[in-house]
Amino acid sequence: MSKKEFPESDLPLTHLAFDGEAYLANFSDMEDLAYEAIDSFLSILPSLIFEIESAIQSQNAVSLEISAHTLKGNLSNFYAGSSELLAWQLEQMGHGKIMDSAHRIFQELKIELSRFSNDLKEFAAVRKIA
């Protein structure tokens, strides 16, 4: 599938796996909630990945669109630019019912999400030590 088949994304052009500074800035007077959200997200992330994987395996475009959209929305809270972009691509594939490259993009997403998870854990651990 060529890139031309996708609409232009206005997602932030960032390759950061996780922008901790931007994330924390939004929780100015609610820092506890910021860290609570990290724990909560890390606990549900495997199920979100599983949903996408299942949709790709069963070639269910509607399910891929919804599950990728949900993950993209969740990731946006963390300013996770690179993973968000890949989730968006999967969402568009589901929307357009063209899933040829979905498996490849999903593999890239898994790698990015692994980086992202590690960054999140590190970020939360620094705070716990402090």
Added chain:
Amino acid sequence: MIDCMANKTILVVDDSEFDRSLLAKALLRKNNFNVIEANNGEQCFEILETKPVHLILMDIMMPGIYGTQVLLKIREKFNPMELPIIMVTSKADASDVVGSLQSGANDYITKPVNFEVMMSRISTHLKLAEISEEMSKLKEMAALGAMIRTYNHEINNPLAIAIGCLNSSLLKDERAVDRLKAALWRIADIVKKIQVVTEKKEVEFQECGNSNKMIKIK
């Protein structure tokens, strides 16, 4: 000054448990709102049937029934001033934003939700809803006052004539009986006209001195 944010209930509609819960917790911590959560359109409708809600934050894209469809159904029952709805959307969903606003959404916020912006938008729409409610009450009171003045003015005169005729020793006089009949028919006519006016959705007013208004019934 009206504290429009106090004791208000916000309904958060989002199929993503994580996003929904994050918004709910932020609303609670920022302003101690009463927060109710719904994970789809059906739950949203059920809640609106049973609980008072002052504002809705709703995700545009949800499985099953799309956010804009939920929005249209809510608007069949509640106008934008009665129940403000703020849509929550991804930055990439610009066309959905336009669709939502055309379908009756009051406003939108984009993900990642900036909590300060969210609070500011909520505050604005709660204030507008409160002002609109106050205006409606004032209009109702004005209409009620005008209605009472109309009854007083239109009925008192023929009533006084009728009573005068009844008290008159000349009641046996045919002219007095005619005047009495005319006065009573006038009262009956006025009552009928006022009934017609009250069945209308809008009423017209007319000045009746001292800056007072009466309902226009003729």
